[in-house]
Amino acid sequence: METNQNTEVLCLEGLKKSFGDLLVLDNIDLRVTKGETIVILGASGSGKSTMLRCVNFMEVPSGGRIILHGEQVGKENQNGSRTYDEKSLSDLRSRVGMVFQHFNLFPHMTVKQNVMEGPRTVLKCDQAECERRAKLYLDKVGLGWKADAWPSELSGGQQQRVAIARALAMEPDIMLFDEATSALDPELVGEVLETMKQLAEEGMTMLIVTHELGFAYTVADRVLFLSKGKILEQGAPEAVLINPKEEATKNFLRGHGSFRLPEPNLD
C-alpha cells in the first residue's frame, strides 16, 4: 500500500465537468505514476484544456474525485459535498505546475523576478532560497544569462522557457502543459520541446496537451486520445499513433498529415 501511494502522483476518478448544459468531460479515469509522461491528443473542443484545468482547479469539476499524492482536494462537508477554500486551492496549485499556450509572463518583472514570484509570495521562501531557485531553474531551461532581462526583450521561445522555469521553481509534483508551443513561430518550437523532453528524461511527471505528434511519439510513456470528453483510446505511443483502433483516432491522425515517424522502419 505504501509503495502504491508513493508512486501514484495523481488520480482522477469519474471526473466530470459541464458548462451549463454542455458536458465537456464525461467520466474521466486516470492514474498517473511518478515520472510518467502522458500526452493527451484530441480534436479542438474535445476537452483537453478543461481536463488539465480541472487538475489544478482552474476549473472546478462538476463531479468525481481528484487525488493528489493520496489526498483528495478540498474539505469534505457533512453532507459529503466538498468546499474548496482559497488556502487549499493555493496549496494544490503550488504543487501542480502549469504552462499555457500564451506564456503569460509578468511583464512588469524581470525574468528572474518572474521565477522568484511564486517561491516568494506563495511558499514564503527567504531571499537566498528564492535566488537559489531562480538560478537553478533558469539554468535548467538554458536562460540563466537572461535573468535580468525583461520579458519583452525575449523571443517567444525564450519567454515560454521562462514560464516553464517559473512553474518549476515551485518544485511541483506534476507539470501540466497546455499546447505550450502552439503560439510559437515554427522555428522556435524546437527549443521549447527540447526543454520539455529534458524534463521528461529527468523524471518529471507530466501531462502534456500538444499537436506535435513526433514529439508525442518520442517522449510519451502513454498517449491518451480524447474525444467528446471521454478517453476513447489510450496506450503506448506505438499503439495509439501507429495502430489506432478507433475510427476517430485514425481520422484525427490522418488530419495531422505532416506527422513523420522518427523511425523509418515503421510503415
Added chain:
Amino acid sequence: MGYEWDFSVVFGNFDLLLLGLVNTLKVTGLALFFGIPLGLVLALMRLYGNKALRWPAGFIIEFLRSTPPIAQLFWFFFALPILLGVEIDPFSASVLTFSLQSSAFFAEVFRGGIQSIDNGQWEAAKAIGMTRNATLQRIILPQAVKRMIPAFLERAIELMKTTTLVSTISYSDLLYQANTIAQSSYRTLEVYTTAAAMYFVVILACSLLVGRLEHRLGRSGEITRG
C-alpha cells in the same frame, strides 16, 4: 484706443495671489490624497465585492458622478452642518467635497485599468498558487496603475480646475483672491490674466512631470505578447 496695461496692482498683491495658489494646491492635493485611495476601495468593492458591497459602491460612484460639483459643495457647506449641528469651515467643506467627488472618478479609472489587464495574468498567478489579493497587489495593480497614469493626470487637472468653485463659499483660493483684488483695484484684465497664467503654469508643469515619469516607467517592461 489702446488699453493701457498696468500690472503694478498685480505686483503689489502678488503675495495674495500666491497665497491663493497655495490654497488651491492644498485643496487639490488633499482631495487627491484622500480621493485616490478611496477610489481604489470603491473600485475593488464594485469589482470584487459581494452584493452588499457592490451595490452601494456602484450607487455612490454613479451618484457622485451624476450631480453637479457645486451642488455637492453647497450641500456639504450649507446643508450638512444643519444635520450635524456644527459649523463646517470652507476649507473642510472643500476638501470633503472634492475628495468624495474625485474618488468616484478615480474609482472608474481604477476599474478601467484593472479590467484592461489580460486575463492570462490572473491565470498565470493563480496557477502558481497566488491568492486573489496577492495577485491584485503584485501582478494586476502595478500594471494597471502604469496604464492609468494619463487618465490620472487628466482627472487631477480636471480636479484642480473644478476646485475654483470653492471661491463661491469664500474659501480664498487663487480665483477668490483674484476676484478680491480685481474688485478693489478695477484692474480686472491684468488680475485675471495673471491668475489664468498661474493656473496654466502649474498645470503645464504637472503634465510635463507626469510625462517624464511615464516615460521612465515605460522603459521598464513592455506588454508581453499573448
